[in-house]
Amino acid sequence: MGRKLLPKSALDAVKRSPRLYAGARALRFKLGRFVPPRQFDGIPGRIHFNDLGLPDDSPPSLELYRSGAELVVDHIEQSLAPARQRLTDIDAWLDFGCGYGRVVRALATRVEPQRIWAADVNREAVEFCAREFGVHPIVSTPDVATLTLPSVDYIYAISVLTHLPPERGRELLRVFAEALRPGGYLLFTTHGRWALDRPEWYAAAYAQMQRRLREEVDRDGVAYIPYHHYGTQDYGMTWHSSSRVAELVGSLRRPLLEQVLFAEDGLGESTGHQDVHVYRRSPES
Numbered sequence: 001m002g003r004k005l006l007p008k009s010a011l012d013a014v015k016r017s018p019r020l021y022a023g024a025r026a027l028r029f030k031l032g033r034f035v036p037p038r039q040f041d042g043i044p045g046r047i048h049f050n051d052l053g054l055p056d057d058s059p060p061s062l063e064l065y066r067s068g069a070e071l072v073v074d075h076i077e078q079s080l081a082p083a084r085q086r087l088t089d090i091d092a093w094l095d096f097g098c099g100y101g102r103v104v105r106a107l108a109t110r111v112e113p114q115r116i117w118a119a120d121v122n123r124e125a126v127e128f129c130a131r132e133f134g135v136h137p138i139v140s141t142p143d144v145a146t147l148t149l150p151s152v153d154y155i156y157a158i159s160v161l162t163h164l165p166p167e168r169g170r171e172l173l174r175v176f177a178e179a180l181r182p183g184g185y186l187l188f189t190t191h192g193r194w195a196l197d198r199p200e201w202y203a204a205a206y207a208q209m210q211r212r213l214r215e216e217v218d219r220d221g222v223a224y225i226p227y228h229h230y231g232t233q234d235y236g237m238t239w240h241s242s243s244r245v246a247e248l249v250g251s252l253r254r255p256l257l258e259q260v261l262f263a264e265d266g267l268g269e270s271t272g273h274q275d276v277h278v279y280r281r282s283p284e285s
């Protein structure tokens with residue numbers, strides 16, 4: 001069974017009209033609520049039909065879904081290694097922008113789900129994660145400046161800053177930093193050099209914007225194009241230079257965060273070729 005309701009050519013045509021796309025998308029997600037979640041070999045927990053992290057049920061897509069989540073857990077383990085910590089040494093986790101639990105399902109096989117909080121603006125997704133994996137739900141808000149997060153020891157946000165307007169991404173980093181306990185870690189991903197060199201990998205329309213995107217990233221360290229078909233300025237594609245990310249984190253007043261890991265294109269194709277950044281709040285701060 002395919003999970004897409006329309007072939008790509010029809011979907012591209014619908015995307016040209018934001019209103020039509022919004023209606024079709026809302027209908028697709030409404031229908032998806034009634035499709036029972038499915039279990040697939042080798043993947044812990046069931047997968048919701050509305051989980052767009054799995055575009056179809058083919059073996060390669062299932063493998064990317066599985067291995068992409070494992071890769072995130074690998075990066076988390078690598079970030080803990082210099083402090084000789086293991087996953088089980090972390091008391092409280094936050095998966096920010098958890099979606100339908102692509103990553104949280106992998107983490108919840110290694111640590112007690114009771115130690116994990118899962119946040120998303122999508123209430124259905126958060127409630128699914130809570131029911132399916134036993135984690136604590138947090139329904140987030142698009143206006144991140146007003147967010148109060150629980151104090152935790154490890155926050156990860158996969159493929160979230162990659163879609164937010166730059167000011168919102170910056171604000172989110174501040175909110176994350178404030179939620180970190182002393183010694184806490186922050187892992188997040190951005191679109192970096194790989195994504196800037198091949199913007200057409202994400203959508204054909206970006207090919208002709210490549211020069212402009214490069215210029216903006218060279219000049220401002222960041223470029224952002226809203227998704228025309230979403231009909232909003234608040235969600236789209238965002239590219240960052242790694243130096244800009246370091247500047248943004250460095251400009252946070254308190255607490256001070258130190259970089260513990262940077263993996264360029266660290267998630268590879270499994271998560272849309274994103275750079276992985278991990279920072280740590282000093283245990284003494």
Ligand SMILES: C[S@@+](CC[C@H](N)C(=O)[O-])C[C@H]1O[C@@H](n2cnc3c(N)ncnc32)[C@H](O)[C@@H]1O
Nearest residue numbers: 053097098099102120121122140141142158159
């Ligand atoms: C591209 S998806 C990635 C999902 C998941 N992290 C993964 O890697 O499979 C981005 C997610 O970020 C969520 N998101 C966007 N803005 C958010 C916000 N302000 N608060 C919480 N979640 C947000 C979206 O709803 C979506 O589930």
